[in-house]
Amino acid sequence: MNGAPKFDRQAYSAESRATAARWWHSLLIQEDRSRELVENLVNHLERFDAPKVFVERARSIASEEARHVIICSHVAHELGFQVIRPPIRPDETPKDAFALAKVMLHVLIAGFAVAETMSVGGFAAARSRARAPLARWALGEILRDEVGHGAFGEEAGVWAMRDWSAARRRTMWPACVATMEAFEQRAGVPADAHANEQCDVLTALLGAPPSAVVCAGLLRSTERWVLPRLARMGVLPESIRFPVLG
Ligand SMILES: [Fe+2]
Ligand SMILES: [Fe+2]
Numbered sequence: 001m002n003g004a005p006k007f008d009r010q011a012y013s014a015e016s017r018a019t020a021a022r023w024w025h026s027l028l029i030q031e032d033r034s035r036e037l038v039e040n041l042v043n044h045l046e047r048f049d050a051p052k053v054f055v056e057r058a059r060s061i062a063s064e065e066a067r068h069v070i071i072c073s074h075v076a077h078e079l080g081f082q083v084i085r086p087p088i089r090p091d092e093t094p095k096d097a098f099a100l101a102k103v104m105l106h107v108l109i110a111g112f113a114v115a116e117t118m119s120v121g122g123f124a125a126a127r128s129r130a131r132a133p134l135a136r137w138a139l140g141e142i143l144r145d146e147v148g149h150g151a152f153g154e155e156a157g158v159w160a161m162r163d164w165s166a167a168r169r170r171t172m173w174p175a176c177v178a179t180m181e182a183f184e185q186r187a188g189v190p191a192d193a194h195a196n197e198q199c200d201v202l203t204a205l206l207g208a209p210p211s212a213v214v215c216a217g218l219l220r221s222t223e224r225w226v227l228p229r230l231a232r233m234g235v236l237p238e239s240i241r242f243p244v245l246g
Contacts, residue, residue, distance in 0.1 A: 001071070001074040003137070004074060004078075004134060005133035005134050007132060012205075013202065016203050016205075016206060017079040017206065019208065020135075021076045021083070024207070025072070025083045028083055031068040031142075032069045033088060034068070034116075035062055035065035035068075035069060036090065037107055038062040038065055040090075040093070040107075041062075041104065041107050042055060042058045042062060043093075044100060044103065044104040044107075045058055047100065048101065048104065050156070051159065054155070061145075061148075064149075067141075067145075068142050068145065069085070071138050071142065104160060105161070105172065108153050108157040109153065109160075109172050109176065109235065110176050110178070112150060112152055112153020112154075112157070113150060113153035113176075113226070113230065113233065114176045114183075115179050115183055116149040117150030117153070117225050117226045118180065118183050118218050118222055119146050120143060120150060120225065121218050121225075122215075122217045123139050124217055125214055125220075126209050126213065127143060129205070130205060130206065130207040131205040132205055135205070135208075136207070153229075154233060157233055166234055170236075172235045173230070173235055176230060180226070187215050188211030188214075
C-alpha cells in the first residue's frame with residue numbers, strides 16, 4: 001500500500017500478531033460502518049439543499065473512511081491474517097422529511113461532533129504505545145483524518161440547527177450522552193486504568209493497546225474537545241458548563 005512502511009513479521013510472535021490482527025479487524029468493521037453512514041449523509045445533505053461545501057466535504061470524508069478500511073485490511077494482512085469484511089445491513093432511510101432530518105442531525109452531531117471527535121483520543125493513545133513503524137503510520141493516517149471529521153460535524157451541525165432556538169439545540173444533549181456512553185462501553189470502560197497493561201505490551205507495539213489505554217484516551221478527548229465543541233454549538237446544557245468553556 002502506498003506510503004506504508006514495511007513490516008518485519010519475524011520480529012513478533014504469532015500470538016501477538018493474532019491478537020493485534022483481531023483489533024485491526026474490529027477497527028475495520030467500525031471504519032466500514034462509518035463509510036456507509038457518510039455515504040448516506042451525502043444524500044441527506046443534498047436532499048436538504050445543504051451548502052455545496054458541506055456536500056463535497058462529506059463526499060471526501062466517505063473516501064477517507066473507505067481508505068481507512070483499506071489501511072486496516074493492509075495492516076491485518078501484513079500481520080499475517082486475511083480479514084473478512086462482513087456485509088453491512090443498510091439502515092432504512094426514513095420516508096418523511098421530518099424523520100430524515102432527525103437522522104441527519106443525529107449523524108452530524110452525535111456521530112461526527114461527538115463520536116468522531118472522541119475517537120481522536122483513542123487513536124492518539126494507541127499510537128503513543130505503538131512502536132512498529134507500520135502501526136504508527138496506519139494510526140497516524142487515520143488520526144489525522146478523524147480530527148477533520150469531528151470539525152466537519154461541528155460546522156455542518158451548526159448549519160443544520162441554524163434556525164433552532166437555544167432550548168431546542170439543547171434537546172440534542174441526551175443523544176450525545178448516549179453516544180459517549182456507548183462508545184466508552186464498546187471500548188471497555190476500565191475499572192482500573194492500568195489493568196492488564198503488562199501482558200499486552202507486544203500487542204500494543206503493533207497498534208492494538210489494552211482497552212484501558214484506549215478508554216483513557218477517549219475520556220481525555222471528551223473533556224478536551226467534545227464538551228467544548230458541544231458548548232460552542234449550544235448543545236451542552238448551561239447547568240454542566242465548565243468555567244473554562246466561557
Ligand atoms: Fe475513520
Ligand atoms: Fe471518521
